[in-house]
Amino acid sequence: MRDTTPRVGFFGAGLCITLLLVMAALLLMGALPNTAEGQEPRLSTRIPVGARVQIDSILAAARAAGLPVEPLVDRALEGAAKGAPPALIVTAVARLGQELASARAAFGLTASAVEIAAGASALRAGATAKDLVQLRQLRAGQPLTVAAAVLADLVTAGVPADTAIAAVFALAGGADDADYLAFRRTVQQDIALGASPAAALGVRLQSLGSMADSPAATGQSSPRSNKRKP
Amino acid sequence: MTDQEDALTRMIAVLKQPVDIGPDLTARVMAEVRQAPVPALDETATPERNWWRRRWTVRFGPLGALATAAGIAAIALASQRVGRRAGVESMERSATVARTPGPTQFVLVAKEAKAVSLVGDFNDWSLSATPLTRSDGNGVWWVTVPLVPGRYRFAYVVDGTVWRPDPEAPAAEDEFGRPNSVLTIGGS
Numbered sequence: 001m002r003d004t005t006p007r008v009g010f011f012g013a014g015l016c017i018t019l020l021l022v023m024a025a026l027l028l029m030g031a032l033p034n035t036a037e038g039q040e041p042r043l044s045t046r047i048p049v050g051a052r053v054q055i056d057s058i059l060a061a062a063r064a065a066g067l068p069v070e071p072l073v074d075r076a077l078e079g080a081a082k083g084a085p086p087a088l089i090v091t092a093v094a095r096l097g098q099e100l101a102s103a104r105a106a107f108g109l110t111a112s113a114v115e116i117a118a119g120a121s122a123l124r125a126g127a128t129a130k131d132l133v134q135l136r137q138l139r140a141g142q143p144l145t146v147a148a149a150v151l152a153d154l155v156t157a158g159v160p161a162d163t164a165i166a167a168v169f170a171l172a173g174g175a176d177d178a179d180y181l182a183f184r185r186t187v188q189q190d191i192a193l194g195a196s197p198a199a200a201l202g203v204r205l206q207s208l209g210s211m212a213d214s215p216a217a218t219g220q221s222s223p224r225s226n227k228r229k230p
Numbered sequence: 231m232t233d234q235e236d237a238l239t240r241m242i243a244v245l246k247q248p249v250d251i252g253p254d255l256t257a258r259v260m261a262e263v264r265q266a267p268v269p270a271l272d273e274t275a276t277p278e279r280n281w282w283r284r285r286w287t288v289r290f291g292p293l294g295a296l297a298t299a300a301g302i303a304a305i306a307l308a309s310q311r312v313g314r315r316a317g318v319e320s321m322e323r324s325a326t327v328a329r330t331p332g333p334t335q336f337v338l339v340a341k342e343a344k345a346v347s348l349v350g351d352f353n354d355w356s357l358s359a360t361p362l363t364r365s366d367g368n369g370v371w372w373v374t375v376p377l378v379p380g381r382y383r384f385a386y387v388v389d390g391t392v393w394r395p396d397p398e399a400p401a402a403e404d405e406f407g408r409p410n411s412v413l414t415i416g417g418s
Contacts, residue, residue, distance in 0.1 A: 042354055074351040075405075078383070081355035082393070084406040092405045114380040121381060124403055149381040149414040153400045156412070177379070177416025184414075188400060 040073055047076060051086030058090075058097050067100045068113035071120065099123045106132035107144060118145045121152035126161030138172035146177040150184045157188055158197035167205050183208070334377045334415065336384075338362065338396065341369030343388045348373055350384025350413075357387055379417030383410045 040059055043052050055076050062069050075096050079089035103119030104111060106129045111119070119132050127148075135147060147168055154164035171180060183204060190200035252258075290298070336348050348360040352375060362371035371386075383402045386394045395401060395409040402412035 071351070074355065074383075077355040078349075078351075079406050081349055081357060082406040082408045088406065118381045121403070143379075143417065145379060145381065146414055146416045149412075152381070152403075153412060153414065156401050156403060181414060181416050184400070 040069075040076075042073060043076055043080075046080040047089065048086045051090050054090045055093050058093050062097055062100065065101060065104075066109075067097070067104055068116055070113065071100065071117045072096055096120060102129050103132060103148075105129065107136050111136075111144065115144045115148070118148035118152070122148040125152040125155035125164075127151055127155075127165055131165050135168065135172060138169060143177065146180045147172060147175075150180045153184055154187065154197075154201065157191055159187070159201050160198055163198050163201055167201055170205060171208070332376060332378060332415070333374045334413070335372060335374045336362070336386075336396070337370060337372045337398075338386050338394070339369055340371055340386075340388055340394075343369070343371065345389055346371040347387045347390075348375065348384060349387055351382045352377055352384070357390065362386070377413075377415055379415045382413045382415070384413060385410050 039056050043055060047055060055072075059069050059072055062072055072093050076089055076093050079092055084092075099120035100116055102123055103116045107115055107119050122132060123129070132148070135151075136144060139147060151164055151168045154167065155161050159167075167183075168180075171183060175183070187197075187200045187204050190203065191197050195203070338346055340346055343364075346362040346364075347357050348362060349355045349357060353359040360373055360375060362373045364371050384396070385408065386396065388394055393408040396411035396413075399411035399413060402410040404410045
């Protein structure tokens with residue numbers, strides 16, 4: 001009497017196992033690139049693959065550190081739009097990543113993404129991490145974005161960094177965003193009219209100080225404008 | 231030859247003789263196996279619990295293996311696509327939440343231009359995302375973009391090739407050899 005139970009023969013079992021292993025390998029090969037964390041889809045068509053891998057690793061590190069990633073992506077896309085060499089784009093993104101980390105350390109863990117980005121701009125302009133810490137202390141409980149951005153703008157406009165920092169600190173106590181923006185606008189108008197950046201800033205600071213000292217100005221901050229102009 | 235060697239030779243000769251195990255050995259062995267008591271899986275367990283703990287023998291042929299692998303691959307690929315779509319939607323949602331839009335107008339005078347586009351941190355520096363509209367006859371190009379408080383670096387691109395900063399806006403840092411302007415929008 002023979003056992004009639006159907007069996008998978010040696011070749012049949014081997015074939016089954018081989019098929020399963022091949023399919024699993026194919027599955028893994030297809031899945032790995034898609035499941036890797038940190039890949040930014042907006043870079044895929046605009047950044048060459050070699051640079052993209054490096055930028056993706058910078059983005060992944062930034063995410064892991066809790067830093068805003070959007071400014072880094074923007075910087076990479078800016079470089080791509082301007083036709084910059086891939087190596088230069090990677091360098092720029094990496095540098096910005098370091099500045100974002102320094103700004104976040106200075107502003108604290110509760111700082112928003114736009115505050116951190118503005119802080120990074122201020123650092124790029126010439127402020128130090130210590131300056132940002134002081135700015136945060138002077139503007140405790142108030143947003144830091146515009147103050148840091150105006151600092152960066154003033155330095156970019158030609159105002160010496162230490163002078164611009166002193167001006168931003170002088171406004172830090174009571175000025176709101178509109179005050180900062182109005183201050184920057186008037187300084188830049190003066191520069192456009194021919195004043196030296198340092199002199200323009202000094203004059204505007206002095207006028208703010210005299211306004212604050214005058215009894216008529218008590219309770220009123222510097223003139224403000226609701227009109228949004230670049 | 232000693233007595234011991236002689237006895238050993240005779241024992242070996244006996245052991246070398248063929249043994250007739252009969253044609254029904256398999257049937258007899260299987261009958262014994264079937265009659266042997268089957269150990270209980272768990273005396274205290276209910277039949278349902280035993281069902282979960284019972285060992286199963288699964289047999290399938292090459293076609294079954296192929297079908298199983300194809301099914302697993304299909305499920306995995308489908309889950310990846312769903313995951314990617316969810317990631318994109320998550321980004322879009324977070325962008326919407328983070329950016330309550332407010333209109334900001336950008337204006338450039340470029341009388342000879344045939345086309346002007348706005349590029350910046352707010353549109354992924356895309357040359358095609360934000361074209362400006364030309365007012366009739368005066369060379370004034372304009373576009374309105376919803377922006378939330380923040381600091382934005384931007385530029386105009388004239389006729390697809392010429393990068394121009396905004397003459398009315400502060401200059402911004404640039405690392406790639408083409409000029410930028412900066413727009414800061416306050417929120418407090």
